[in-house]
Amino acid sequence: AYLDYIKQTVEIEDDTWVRTAKIEPREPLKVELEHFVNAVRNGHEVISNGETSRHALQVAMAAIESYKKGKAIGIKPRI
Structure with missing residues (x-):
């Protein structure tokens, strides 16, 4: 897999194909902190x-x- 932070895309390849997906541009640390706060508030397990x-x-x-x-x-x- 190849992640391009500038273009906000990820490429996943196999021996026969390449797939490219756009990534929703969000600030990673903010997303991680939001997840942590929501997990604590709602009693869920954190991913990380x-x-x-x-x-x-x-x-x-x-x-x-x-x-x-x-x-x-x-x-x-x-x-």
């Missing part, structure tokens, strides 16, 4: 909990290590 945040950090750190070493770095899949 500590586990998903930790996994996102592992992915980012593996990407940095991969860049520095010039090879793919494996991480444990999130279940």
Whole structure:
């Protein structure tokens, strides 16, 4: 998948096709905070909990290590 923040589009491709979708232009931090406040007010589970945040950090750190070493770095899949 390829996300273009300037054009506000995302492209998802397979071996035989490419699909492009427009993204509704919204400020990501505002959307995340609105979701969190609504979850707290209504007693719902938040999408981004500590586990998903930790996994996102592992992915980012593996990407940095991969860049520095010039090879793919494996991480444990999130279940």
